[in-house]
Amino acid sequence: MDYFTGVRRNETLEIGELLKAAKPGQNVRVNGAVHTIRDMGNVAFVILRKREGLIQSVYEKGIADFDLKEIKEASVIEIEGRLEENGKAPGGIEIRMEKLKILSEPSDERLPLAISKWKLNTSLEAKLNYRAIALRNIRERAKFCIQEGLTRAFRDFLYGQGFTEIHTPKIGARGAEGGANIFRLDYFHRPAVLAQSPQFYKQMMVGVFDRVFETAPVFRAEKHNTKRHLNEYTSLDFEMGYIDGFEDIMAMETGYLQYAMELLERDYKKELKILDVALPDVTRIPAVKFSEIKELVSEKYGHQMRNPFDLEPEEELLIGRYAKEEWDSDFVFVTHYPSKKRPFYAMDDPEDRRYTLSFDLLFKGMEITTGGQRIHDYRRLAEKMEARGMSEEGMGDYLDTFRHGMPPHGGLGIGLERLTMKLIGEDNVRETTLFPRDLSRLEP
Amino acid sequence: MDYFTGVRRNETLEIGELLKAAKPGQNVRVNGAVHTIRDMGNVAFVILRKREGLIQSVYEKGIADFDLKEIKEASVIEIEGRLEENGKAPGGIEIRMEKLKILSEPSDERLPLAISKWKLNTSLEAKLNYRAIALRNIRERAKFCIQEGLTRAFRDFLYGQGFTEIHTPKIGARGAEGGANIFRLDYFHRPAVLAQSPQFYKQMMVGVFDRVFETAPVFRAEKHNTKRHLNEYTSLDFEMGYIDGFEDIMAMETGYLQYAMELLERDYKKELKILDVALPDVTRIPAVKFSEIKELVSEKYGHQMRNPFDLEPEEELLIGRYAKEEWDSDFVFVTHYPSKKRPFYAMDDPEDRRYTLSFDLLFKGMEITTGGQRIHDYRRLAEKMEARGMSEEGMGDYLDTFRHGMPPHGGLGIGLERLTMKLIGEDNVRETTLFPRDLSRLEP
Numbered sequence: 065m066d067y068f069t070g071v072r073r074n075e076t077l078e079i080g081e082l083l084k085a086a087k088p089g090q091n092v093r094v095n096g097a098v099h100t101i102r103d104m105g106n107v108a109f110v111i112l113r114k115r116e117g118l119i120q121s122v123y124e125k126g127i128a129d130f131d132l133k134e135i136k137e138a139s140v141i142e143i144e145g146r147l148e149e150n151g152k153a154p155g156g157i158e159i160r161m162e163k164l165k166i167l168s169e170p171s172d173e174r175l176p177l178a179i180s181k182w183k184l185n186t187s188l189e190a191k192l193n194y195r196a197i198a199l200r201n202i203r204e205r206a207k208f209c210i211q212e213g214l215t216r217a218f219r220d221f222l223y224g225q226g227f228t229e230i231h232t233p234k235i236g237a238r239g240a241e242g243g244a245n246i247f248r249l250d251y252f253h254r255p256a257v258l259a260q261s262p263q264f265y266k267q268m269m270v271g272v273f274d275r276v277f278e279t280a281p282v283f284r285a286e287k288h289n290t291k292r293h294l295n296e297y298t299s300l301d302f303e304m305g306y307i308d309g310f311e312d313i314m315a316m317e318t319g320y321l322q323y324a325m326e327l328l329e330r331d332y333k334k335e336l337k338i339l340d341v342a343l344p345d346v347t348r349i350p351a352v353k354f355s356e357i358k359e360l361v362s363e364k365y366g367h368q369m370r371n372p373f374d375l376e377p378e379e380e381l382l383i384g385r386y387a388k389e390e391w392d393s394d395f396v397f398v399t400h401y402p403s404k405k406r407p408f409y410a411m412d413d414p415e416d417r418r419y420t421l422s423f424d425l426l427f428k429g430m431e432i433t434t435g436g437q438r439i440h441d442y443r444r445l446a447e448k449m450e451a452r453g454m455s456e457e458g459m460g461d462y463l464d465t466f467r468h469g470m471p472p473h474g475g476l477g478i479g480l481e482r483l484t485m486k487l488i489g490e491d492n493v494r495e496t497t498l499f500p501r502d503l504s505r506l507e508p
Numbered sequence: 509m510d511y512f513t514g515v516r517r518n519e520t521l522e523i524g525e526l527l528k529a530a531k532p533g534q535n536v537r538v539n540g541a542v543h544t545i546r547d548m549g550n551v552a553f554v555i556l557r558k559r560e561g562l563i564q565s566v567y568e569k570g571i572a573d574f575d576l577k578e579i580k581e582a583s584v585i586e587i588e589g590r591l592e593e594n595g596k597a598p599g600g601i602e603i604r605m606e607k608l609k610i611l612s613e614p615s616d617e618r619l620p621l622a623i624s625k626w627k628l629n630t631s632l633e634a635k636l637n638y639r640a641i642a643l644r645n646i647r648e649r650a651k652f653c654i655q656e657g658l659t660r661a662f663r664d665f666l667y668g669q670g671f672t673e674i675h676t677p678k679i680g681a682r683g684a685e686g687g688a689n690i691f692r693l694d695y696f697h698r699p700a701v702l703a704q705s706p707q708f709y710k711q712m713m714v715g716v717f718d719r720v721f722e723t724a725p726v727f728r729a730e731k732h733n734t735k736r737h738l739n740e741y742t743s744l745d746f747e748m749g750y751i752d753g754f755e756d757i758m759a760m761e762t763g764y765l766q767y768a769m770e771l772l773e774r775d776y777k778k779e780l781k782i783l784d785v786a787l788p789d790v791t792r793i794p795a796v797k798f799s800e801i802k803e804l805v806s807e808k809y810g811h812q813m814r815n816p817f818d819l820e821p822e823e824e825l826l827i828g829r830y831a832k833e834e835w836d837s838d839f840v841f842v843t844h845y846p847s848k849k850r851p852f853y854a855m856d857d858p859e860d861r862r863y864t865l866s867f868d869l870l871f872k873g874m875e876i877t878t879g880g881q882r883i884h885d886y887r888r889l890a891e892k893m894e895a896r897g898m899s900e901e902g903m904g905d906y907l908d909t910f911r912h913g914m915p916p917h918g919g920l921g922i923g924l925e926r927l928t929m930k931l932i933g934e935d936n937v938r939e940t941t942l943f944p945r946d947l948s949r950l951e952p
Contacts, residue, residue: 065800067792068841071669071763072756078670095750097715097913115670115718138913140750167750170913171886196712196909205716212673219663225515226522226559229656231742231924233943234678234725235691235702237951247679249693249702251739251950252729258679258693265943268640268952271541272649274559280724281678285696295695298675306539306584306611312516319515348511356509397512442615461952465640469541469582469614480675499677499709506695507681508712508905 076142079116082157088149094119094159095142095167097200098135100180108132110161111154111180112141117334118202120153121145122160130164137180138170177201188492195499195508206335207496211484213332215279217324218300218478225316227302228273232265234281238458240264241407245286258283261477263409266303267438268465270473277302279480289503291492292377292430294481296501303475310411310421310437313474314351314397317425317433321346321395339488344394344427350387351397354419361386373402375424375431384429399423401436408448411437411474421474427486435476442466520586523560526601532593538563538603539586539611541644542579544624552576554605555598555624556585561778562646564597565589566604574608581624582614621645632936639943639952650779651940655928657776659723661768662744662922669760671746672717676709678725682902684708685851689730702727705921707853710747711882712909714917721746723924733947735936736821736874738925740945747919754855754865754881757918758795758841761869761877765790765839783932788838788871794831795841795867805830817846819868819875828873843867845880852892855881855918865918871930879920886910 076093077086086092096112096119108123121143123132128145135141144163149156176194177186179201184191191198199205219229235256239246240263247258262278269276282299304316325343328336336343352360354375361367361382370376375383375398387396400419403412410420422436439445445466449456456463484496494500499508520537521530530536540556540563552567565587567576572589579585588607593600620638621630623645628635635642643649663673679700683690684707691702706722713720726743748760769787772780780787796804798819805811805826814820819827819842831840844863847856854864866880883889889910893900900907928940938944943952 065835066795068755068758068762068795069792070759070766072759074750074752076750095915097915115672140913140915167916168884168914170911172911173913175912176908194908196715196905197912199713199716208674208717209672211675215673216663216667219660223660228559228653229659230652230942231655231725233740233945235727235740235945235950247693247695249691251691252731252947254950256950269643269942271640272643273652281675283679287696296677296679306518306520308518311512314512315514315516318512322514348513351510351512391509440612458951461640464620464638467614467616468619468641469584469617470612471539471541471584472611498674498713501677501679503696506679506698506700507902 079114079119079155082119082147083155086147088147088157090147091144091162092147092159093142093144094121095140098137098139098141099200101132101135101137103132110135112143113200113202118154120150120158122158124160128161128164134164134166136169136173138173138175139166140168141166188494192494192500192505193508199498203338206338207484207488207490208498209335210328210332210339210341210488211480211496213328213335214324214483214487215298215300215480217327218279218320219277220327221320221323222275222277222302225275225319227275227277227304228269230266230269230273230276230278231280232259232262232269232278234259234283245284247283247285260284261299262301263407264462266301266475267409267470267473268462270303270305271465271468271470274305274471275302282477287503291494292482294493294497294500294502297497298480300478300480300483301475303473305471305473307437307472307474310399310423310435310474313435313437313476314349314399314423314425317435317476317478318346318349321349341488344487345392346395348393349395349397349425350391350393351399351423353400354398354402355400357383357386357396357398373405377430380426380431381429384426387426394428396426397423398426406436408452408454409438409445411439412448427483430482430486432482432486433476433478435474437472437474440466440470440472523558523563523599526563526591527599530591532591532601534591535588535606536591536603537586537588538565539584542581542583542585543644545576545579545581547576554579556587557644557646562598564594564602566602568604572605572608578608578610580613580617582617582619583610584612585610632938636938636944636949637952643942647782650782651928651932651934652942653779654772654776654783654785654932655924655940657772657779658768658927658931659742659744659924661771662723662764663721664771665764665767666719666721666746669719669763671719671721671748674710674713674717674720674722675724676703676706676713676722678703678727689728691727691729704728705743706745707851708906710745710919711853711914711917712906714747714749715909715912715914718750718915719746719748726921731947735938736926738937738941738944738946741941742924744922744924744927745919747917749915749917751881751916751918754843754867754879754918757879757881757920758793758843758867758869761879761920761922762790762793765793785932788931789836790839792837793839793841793869794835794837795843797844798842798846798863799844801827801830801840801842817849821874824870824875825873828870831870838872840870841867842870850880852896852898853882853889855883856892871927874926874930876926876930877920877922879918881916881918884910884914884916
């Protein structure tokens with residue numbers, strides 16, 4: 065019998081420790097994956113990939129007690145040697161290798177992609193086919209560190225605002241968003257569906273915790289094969305009670321974006337630099353009515369409106385351009401969407417019932433958030449369902465929550481992959497999805 | 509056009525603000541759900557439920573400018589009045605109501621459950637049937653605040669240990685854990701499954717980020733109808749590279765538990781008190797071999813071993829009892845599980861290949877974690893698959909990752925609902941699941 069008393073300290077050093085705690089001239093032990101080897105003849109540079117970045121080690125015959133040939137690209141090794149300063153090496157340091165320990169060897173060192181190049185010069189298709197290898201590229205990997213920062217900021221910010229984190233079921237009896245884009249499965253001989261959103265559950269939980277959030281996968285069986293659609297994505301959802309109006313939700317989202325940009329600036333500086341990302345200014349985000357911006361854009365760019373009830377992707381792009389040109393903002397809230405295009409639970413605008421107290425947030429011309437105030441009064445909810453010819457069947461649990469009292473509330477859902485994509489300047493949402501699921505892609 | 513510049517300050521106060529920022533005698537505005545009304549004749553107490561707890565408001569004719577009858581249980585209201593000290597009220601304060609604003613009224617104030625009682629004296633079945641109402645009970649709600657703390661601690665601790673958060677797909681072409689307990693669905697006319705675990709993906713990502721974690725739902729089509737099984741649960745998963753042995757994983761989990769207990773003690777004191785939870789001592793956690801503890805328990809309690817390759821629930825209970833009696837610990841790592849009962853990716857013990865370098869963590873006699881070291885060498889992985897008669901078909905992406913070099917690594921998965929359940933002393937995992945999914949329950 066043994067006892068475990070907590071995290072063990074490693075004898076090998078991470079890059080941050082090498083830079084801070086270790087001193088040039090000191091003997092250090094470091095492990096890592098062999099990212100690339102540059103053999104210059106009398107000396108060779110072995111670049112190791114570690115979680116914090118790359119570190120250069122130098123092989124020189126006579127100093128090292130092993131043969132360079134023992135090191136293969138894609139091997140995982142541990143080295144021991146003297147830490148030295150070198151202004152040309154990553155981080156300004158390098159290790160002059162003395163001893164080598166092979167931790168693991170590839171059975172095939174010919175990688176399908178040249179991951180050690182600064183930019184992976186290959187097709188998106190190839191990157192997705194060899195995903196686990198492609199992501200070993202430093203730039204590819206950095207995208208998902210940024211994504212981590214965005215998720216982390218969402219949670220930390222909302223904890224600070226009195227929100228409670230919830231976990232709602234992804235298998236259910238019916239979808240929350242309606243429409244045909246729903247995955248169906250057999251649940252012990254009963255028909256079931258995958259959640260299109262946590263909408264009903266997060267609303268029900270506002271009656272319990274006042275403010276809730278969830279960061280979890282959602283599933284949409286959309287048959288769109290575009291650069292902006294995924295069939296499974298991570299949704300950053302929140303729902304808040306006791307709002308004075310749907311403006312409170314946009315104000316909260318603005319607060320999140322401000323918090324997120326600060327967190328990225330502070331803790332993800334390295335990755336921002338690797339990807340050459342300039343963070344957007346989120347000091348203030350303009351908000352403009354759906355019908356108003358449609359006209360503004362139509363006037364300014366001579367765009368012909370085809371669909372008066374929705375925004376087409378090209379219109380979103382023009383609105384983004386307008387917001388940048390007129391208000392110097394990468395973000396713009398488009399408010400008061402037509403009731404026709406919003407789900408039954410959206411609260412209609414009492415001043416004009418053709419519109420709703422709802423909004424989308426566009427980032428560089430693409431919708432990354434849908435939100436709004438919800439109906440909290442049972443009678444009004446029932447009326448709206450009836451007017452839409454909807455049945456209450458199967459909605460009992462949801463509706464009962466409102467029968468038994470609910471505060472005025474609203475919320476939103478942010479598509480994490482789209483937010484990441486726009487932030488780092490990618491043009492296909494698959495670039496910022498670890499393992500995308502689309503019409504043709506179920507693997508890896 | 510308007511601008512949003514960040515979170516808006518509410519004019520109403522939360523409980524924490526009333527206790528800290530406000531002064532007795534001051535006029536305050538507070539909103540909340542009417543939890544219960546106690547009408548004493550000349551005076552009435554209206555208890556409001558807010559996210560931070562309960563607050564007492566006092567109604568007295570002549571002071572209030574409205575009729576008490578205007579307030580219904582389950583209404584959501586905003587009140588204005590004088591803050592006063594009262595040692596008998598929750599938090600030692602109360603509000604003498606002057607003005608009332610009704611934010612929302614229930615259409616049915618007869619709640620199906622008496623949520624304002626301290627303990628909800630009703631069956632688990634009823635609590636689950638009326639979940640959104642049952643959770644309005646202060647004790648029921650507190651369970652999920654504790655659960656939040658456990659998840660939050662997991663992430664915060666691992667961020668601090670250099671882990672990267674990942675989001676892996678829940679729809680895939682095949683399961684990672686094998687066996688029959690897999691949900692199947694149609695994915696655009698292709699057969700697909702729901703992820704039993706993020707196992708393959710998190711391993712693949714060790715080759716990218718060295719250390720990764722995920723907190724996400726997993727799906728198990730188990731036909732067990734027990735107090736400890738769910739068909740969908742939240743798995744706290746991590747996977748770490750560059751380990752010296754599988755002990756590093758247990759050490760990391762011990763570190764997590766220590767961090768979690770500290771976080772709960774610091775930030776969830778109120779909820780621990782509501783539920784009367786005494787946090788377990790996690791200074792040191794004993795670890796004992798599977799075969800050894802089987803014998804120890806058999807000797808001490810005269811238990812007959814039926815299955816030499818696995819632990820039955822009754823055996824887990826006895827091991828928990830043994831650990832408490834002999835080592836004064838609520839937790840115990842059981843190590844070196846038989847190879848037969850572990851998946852193909854588990855690393856066999858080089859000293860005795862009938863066993864694996866794996867472990868379960870038991871908490872008060874129940875398995876809450878399974879973990880271990882994985883095979884990182886492609887050839888050994890292929891050999892083991894062949895020995896088990898497994899085909900490499902459909903496993904190409906997973907296996908290729910190993911072909912191209914992987915560090916020694918291992919990890920674990922913690923069942924969040926079970927961990928919460930054991931921590932707060934519940935005996936059915938549904939008690940600590942927001943909306944459980946089991947053989948018979950697909951709603952709410």
